[in-house]
Amino acid sequence: METLKAICSRTSCRAFTDQPVETEKLEKVVAAGSLAAIGRRQFENVFLTVIRDRALLDELEAATREMRGNPEMKAFYGAPVLVxxxxxxxxxxxxxxxxxxxxxxLIAATDLGLGNIYLHSPCALFEKQPELFKKLGAPEGFVPGAFMALGYAAKETEVRELACRLPARWI
Ligand SMILES: Cc1cc2nc3c(=O)[nH]c(=O)nc-3n(C[C@H](O)[C@H](O)[C@H](O)COP(=O)(O)O)c2cc1C
Structure with missing residues (x-):
């Protein structure tokens, strides 16, 4: 897929199927993330955890439901993978x-035909329950930064037009 087409096709996915994601695709997504610009080239300051373990995902979702007091809540929208x-x-x-x-x-996942979403909300759970954050295996002194849920989208998404949707001024 062309880069601009992938950018226009990326939308936040909030409904996933149970279909597992191929390891080869996940490796490409993670590699694409690792090639991002990183301030001062301090690559050692960022740590990725790919969570595919259904039991752990279920545990995290249950803990979020309890924290939020919402028995219906699906913290990761049913995605089979959380990064x-x-x-x-x-x-x-x-x-x-x-x-x-x-x-x-997100862009790489879109290119590979995977639904995806940027999630900040799991940070609250991990900040409140550091013992759960420990399970992610980040080195000592690391804190939750951001999350991405991915998997196969339950619904097809539209390709958007390449048009600016943010307030902007040209000077
Ligand atoms: C920093 C950041 C944090 C976000 N956190 C969440 C989140 O916790 N839960 C959620 O459902 N969506 C989250 N989103 C997704 C945004 O809601 C979404 O990008 C926005 O509604 C625009 O829609 P689009 O991604 O389909 O273009 C987050 C996006 C960003 C960039």
């Missing part, structure tokens, strides 16, 4: 790095 982007707690560029890494993964 965590953890950042070194004292890196002042951590959040920016996260956004770059996740955006690359």
């Amino acid at each position: 965590s982007v953890a950042i070194k707690g004292d890196d002042f560029l951590g959040k920016e790095n996260c956004a770059c890494v996740v955006e690359n993964m």
Whole structure:
């Protein structure tokens, strides 16, 4: 897929099928994330965890339901894969790095025909329950930065027009 077509095709997916994602595709998505721009080239300040373990995903979803007091809630919209982007707690560029890494993964996933969504909401769970964050295997001193859920989309998504949707001024 052309880059601009992938950008126009990326939309947040909030309904996934149970179909597992091929490891080969996941490896490409993660590699694309890892090739993102990273402030000061401090690659060691970002740590990725690919969570495919259904039991762990179920545990995290159940913990989110409990935290939110919402028995219906599907924190990851039923996605079979969640990618965590953890950042070194004292890196002042951590959040920016996260956004770059996740955006690359979103575009790559779209290109590979996978539904995807940027999620900040799981940060609250992991910040409140550090023992759950520990299960993601990030090094000591790392904190939750951002998450991406992915899998096969339950519904087809439209390809948008390449047109600016943000307030902008040309000077
Ligand atoms: C930093 C960031 C955090 C987000 N966090 C969440 C989230 O926690 N839950 C969610 O459903 N969507 C989340 N989104 C997705 C946005 O809601 C979505 O990108 C926005 O509605 C625009 O829709 P689009 O992605 O389909 O273009 C997040 C997006 C970004 C960039």
